[in-house]
Amino acid sequence: MRRYGKHTDEDDIRSRPNRRGNRPRTHIRPKHEDAAGGMVLTVDRGRLTCLVDGRTVVAMKARELGRKAAVVGDRVALVGDLSGKKDTLARVVRIEGRDSVLRRTADDDDPYERVVVANADQLAIVTALADPEPRPRLIDRCLVAAYDGGLSPLLVMTKSDLAPPDQLLDLYGALDIPYVVTSRAELETGDAADRVREHLDGRVTAFVGHSGVGKTTLVNALVPEERRRVTGHVNAVTGRGRHTTTSALALPLAGANGWVVDTPGVRSFGLAHIDPSRVIHAFPELEPGTEGCPRACSHDEPDCALDGWVAEGHADPARLYSLRRLLATRERTEGD
DSSP states (O other): OOOSOTTOOOTTOOOOBOTTSSSBOOSOOOOOTTOEEEEEEEEETTEEEEEETTEEEEEEEOGGGTTOOOOTTOEEEEEEOOSOOTTOOEEEEEEOOOSOEEEEBSSTTOOOOEEEEESOSEEEEEEESSSSOOOHHHHHHHHHHHHHHTOEEEEEEEOTTTSOSHHHHHHHGGGTOOEEEOOHHHHHHTHHHHHHHTTTTTEEEEEEEBTTSSHHHHHHHHSOGGGOOOOOOBOTTTOOBOOOOOSOEEEEOTTSSEEEEEOOOBSOOBOTTOOGGGGGGGOTTTGGGGGGSOTTOOSSSTTOTHHHHHHTTSSOHHHHHHHHHHHGGGGSOTTO
8 A cells, every 4th residue: 555645745755766777756747948949841760850940950759758749840849969960869859739730541441540741731732634644532532631631722733735624623613722734844944833832932831642743843843952852753554653752851942931841642542530520611601501400410411401501592502512522532432
């Protein structure tokens, strides 16, 4: 039976020494009030590369953080050697609150949630118009993840010299998503990067897309030359690209203020973590119409009040169709 309470004030109680030294054990953790603030640029095998006062600092996560992991874009507090010199190592002691989170799962039945990037303002969804063919269902899934995580979407269409963008623009026109259409020739001249950069100035933008769509090539045109990444090619037989980007990396935007986060190419975008009720927030003109919906309404059932709301002329029917198409993405297979 324990003789003394946890917070005893007896002076003659002997403190039990630590087995690894003579410092008494304590339940009190340091507050690290003098810790420096930084931003996580990339994570590689347990090591975090952070930007601290303009310096690149390599750090590891403090043990007291437990299983809590930092991801690219996280604002963190660091202590230790913050010089950024070779072979030095700092320590991340605190992960600050997140303004937005882009998350995905491997598949729709996978309960394990992966945070791709934190604190991004915008999600640039990159899709090729040909070679490889566009995959609208994957775009839909990325849109749902953006709306759920609090990011504004931007649609970037590449390789317009191989196919026109009209069909894809018709499909997403009702969503009022800003978009940029680029060609391979414009990438070489820099015109494509200039037009995309107009949408990125002053923001943190995560780039996501199917392997082989030219995502990393576009990112390379947007960042300083010395920070560019290796690119791959599209397999002529399978029509798929090779994964050349294996980890997310935040890069400064050249010629403007802002950050670009290049993420690994995806072949699926699971939405097991998504709460469908949050997707409606991306359709503010439809939200008032949900007041008459039954409890736990999926917004795609006979008793949904949105049908009457739209029939009365309060919103464009195309917007309701787009909402329901996005809500149905979890029921479709990745290859649709």
